[in-house]
Amino acid sequence: MGPDASRRSDRARRAILSATRDLVAEVGYTRLTIEGIASAAGVGKQTIYRWWHSKAAVLFDAILEVNSQEEGRVALPDTGDLESDLRLVLRGTVATLIEPANDRLQRAVTAEIQTDTVVAEELVRRLLRPQLDACAERIKIGIRAGQVDGSVDAGLAVELLFGPIFHRWLLRTGELDQTFADGVLDMVLKGLRPR
Amino acid sequence: MGPDASRRSDRARRAILSATRDLVAEVGYTRLTIEGIASAAGVGKQTIYRWWHSKAAVLFDAILEVNSQEEGRVALPDTGDLESDLRLVLRGTVATLIEPANDRLQRAVTAEIQTDTVVAEELVRRLLRPQLDACAERIKIGIRAGQVDGSVDAGLAVELLFGPIFHRWLLRTGELDQTFADGVLDMVLKGLRPR
Missing domain, CATH: 1.10.357.10 (Tetracycline Repressor, domain 2)
Structure with missing residues (x-):
């Protein structure tokens, strides 16, 4: 993937996660759909399915992103205090x-x-x-x-x-x-x- | 109210609260209705409305009953320990x-x-x-x-x-x-x- 394609990917990914957060806050998890996310993020459904296999999977990446948490990489500060x-x-x-x-x-x-x-x-x-x-x-x-x-x-x-x-x-x-x-x-x- | 009517009232009240607990556990609060409670408890809707003004009011009495708690009368044991x-x-x-x-x-x-x-x-x-x-x-x-x-x-x-x-x-x-x-x-x- 060239630098332009990579930038586009990254932009799409962030738009999807952001749309997911907005949507679930608005309509709840039950009424959250991949179609709804795709439409709100301005991407095709297939773009979402390329990276995630379910709406739960998207949602958790969306939550992890807002918690500034990379998977398996949580560490507390240790200032000695x-x-x-x-x-x-x-x-x-x-x-x-x-x-x-x-x-x-x-x-x-x-x-x-x-x-x-x-x-x-x-x-x-x-x-x-x-x-x-x-x-x-x-x-x-x-x-x-x-x-x-x-x-x-x-x-x-x-x-x-x-x-x-x-x-x-x-x-x-x-x-x-x-x-x-x-x-x-x-x-x-x-x-x-x-x- | 004579003793028989009072006993019937009490039985109906308990049936309503018990049906409310079962129903909300089964269908959730959003889909809980006074009609549904009445039907499950085997009473008329008007019996429920005689005692409660909303489904939330019934629900809280149902919860208080299962928590063995009378309104405004919570006290902890005081054995000194x-x-x-x-x-x-x-x-x-x-x-x-x-x-x-x-x-x-x-x-x-x-x-x-x-x-x-x-x-x-x-x-x-x-x-x-x-x-x-x-x-x-x-x-x-x-x-x-x-x-x-x-x-x-x-x-x-x-x-x-x-x-x-x-x-x-x-x-x-x-x-x-x-x-x-x-x-x-x-x-x-x-x-x-x-x-």
């Missing part, structure tokens, strides 16, 4: 969730996975599990550095950090903002300190 | 969520509130907020009894307890069971102890 590294991640998570277009996109997917366990498994495998695991790895570094008690289950600690944020957001029990993210982090870290 | 009182509540929450019929019911409602903020507000006001507040009250008793550090924000602590449970359940990131509930409680309590 566990607290500030985790604060960055939690604030980033909140910022992503409350950004309006992304809020609608992720809510559509969340609604879908309440009944569709195949899509749920994809979401966990491709997006959620890598994020949780990367965060657990950062906490394990904190354990080795003596900043976190050696008895701490890092995987569980991560769920204590992300759980309250998603709980508020999904069940709409309160305002989700950076103050809340900071409060969760401070309270969880108190329980993780070496004793 | 904060840990065992909270353990009872968290285990009860997990048991309710994973019970198959109730799992489908609550997932249908959760899917609905991703787009329907009116239903979301009702859910929070009638079901979730009273539960969270009751749990916060129990933690405040723990603060006064010197079992919890005086600087603890009880409302935030409650979200640390329930957040990870709902996060696992809603996003399907792992198995939700009593072991997990116990692990969350133990880790959160470590951070709450007086220092």
Whole structure:
């Protein structure tokens, strides 16, 4: 593929992912179709099928793109300061969730996975599990550095950090903002300190 | 109303709430109708409208009934042992969520509130907020009894307890069971102890 064809491909790919995000936010996952995406992106259906085998596959690439996450390449910052590294991640998570277009996109997917366990498994495998695991790895570094008690289950600690944020957001029990993210982090870290 | 009429009323009410739970679990909230409930419960539509003004109103009474919760009357056990009182509540929450019929019911409602903020507000006001507040009250008793550090924000602590449970359940990131509930409680309590 020459440079022009490659640029056209890249432009088409980004148009498809962007159209997918807009559409699923607007009509929900059930009514999302490859035809609809193609039409909104201004490409032929065959262009989409060349790169993706299903609407779920397109959707997850669209979500990964907006989460700035390359498959299998999630890593947390490690500045040596566990607290500030985790604060960055939690604030980033909140910022992503409350950004309006992304809020609608992720809510559509969340609604879908309440009944569709195949899509749920994809979401966990491709997006959620890598994020949780990367965060657990950062906490394990904190354990080795003596900043976190050696008895701490890092995987569980991560769920204590992300759980309250998603709980508020999904069940709409309160305002989700950076103050809340900071409060969760401070309270969880108190329980993780070496004793 | 004589005793017979009262018994008939009560039987009809329970049939309606039970039919509502079955139906919403089966067809989802969007396709739930008063006609459908009436037909499944073996009553006339006018019987339902005598007691409820909308399908959302019926649904919330149906959910409250299965959560054994009377409106405005949530209270946590207070045996003097904060840990065992909270353990009872968290285990009860997990048991309710994973019970198959109730799992489908609550997932249908959760899917609905991703787009329907009116239903979301009702859910929070009638079901979730009273539960969270009751749990916060129990933690405040723990603060006064010197079992919890005086600087603890009880409302935030409650979200640390329930957040990870709902996060696992809603996003399907792992198995939700009593072991997990116990692990969350133990880790959160470590951070709450007086220092």
